[in-house]
Amino acid sequence: MTTLSSQPLDLDALLAETEDDSAGALVVFSGTIRNHHDNKSVERLSYTAYEPIAKKAIAEIEQEVKDKFGVSRCRIIHRIGDLEIGDIAIHCVVRSAHRGEAFEAAKYAIDTTKSRVPIWKEEHYSDGTSVFREGTPLKT
Amino acid sequence: MTTLSSQPLDLDALLAETEDDSAGALVVFSGTIRNHHDNKSVERLSYTAYEPIAKKAIAEIEQEVKDKFGVSRCRIIHRIGDLEIGDIAIHCVVRSAHRGEAFEAAKYAIDTTKSRVPIWKEEHYSDGTSVFREGTPLKT
């Protein structure tokens, strides 16, 4: 199953992949590239990953979310490469019988992905400068 | 803008309709027809609505969600008619600058829609019986 992709992310494919007749609730979180950050005008973002650990970490988070919240499906896919405003950087998809745990699980999935998966974003501003966004040190 | 539909719901259309370059977070809640309820095997559901008030109530909830949570977009669409297992009964779409309020807003949108919009569901079971699901009395 794809967890990192250099191509535009396909939500419909992810929804088809996670179909589950026993699940009444579907929660999707998607992160998109917005045109501003800290009052600076953003032109584009470059995402890079350390793939051997990033792929393993995402797969671990998917399993952890299912175990921890008792949801039947959790899939996470992150895009890497150069993204323009409005492009989708990540989809987190959770399905479960009821909506309470689906919301909790999706929130945990995105929070955890941001803090545990070796992916970095460099923000390119309209004034020509660029900055690597501050991140969370990996647990060692 | 469509808030009730007797046709299959189109998430892609709703995502296109709500595009917002200033929003980095997208949360979608979708309710799908699951194959069980209270240990009974469900065959299909029939949704009916009192349209004059249902449409007005959904539009009010969309505005209330935007005001209350400061999110830039909130759209809700509910399907009516006969639905099969796996069919989508509702989409709630929220976009905002950050994810915290997007999750809160989407949860409020579905909770409030369930309790304030005159829509009813009759659950048809495999044994040929059917039951109107218990609901929430409207505030008068």
Add this chain to the structure above:
Amino acid sequence: MLKIHCLGILQSKVGQAVCEVDWPQNNSIETALATLVEAHPAVASELPRCACAIGDEIVPRSYQLQAGDELVLLPPVGGG
């Protein structure tokens, strides 16, 4: 005659989506509901939890029905 629209579970209890009841003009919804229960006793247990509407407005049971009004009964809701 007053047209009463029975939605959701009320329709299944009454056996039809709309029923007409005899009704002395310019009376309250409360009075009309009492007349409905006489004709369809099965709805009695549902009515306390129902809201009443005229057109696209929820109205209190003290509302005085006017000529041309159609009463809509809304049982407890639960979409999604």
Add this chain to the structure above:
Amino acid sequence: MLKIHCLGILQSKVGQAVCEVDWPQNNSIETALATLVEAHPAVASELPRCACAIGDEIVPRSYQLQAGDELVLLPPVGGG
């Protein structure tokens, strides 16, 4: 020579994705990082918050580098 992969902000500080440092065999990551700082002082302030990896495993700085190992430095992460 030891290959050190510098990712994220480290790559921009070092000016290249991979750098090679002289390195006495069978020594710890800690020692290798000291050698890296001599060659590229700009990374010094970043290293305390970096994790170290060999292949697909995060390893402690006490890890004894083996022949053929390539060290990967992972600065603080933040996808999404």
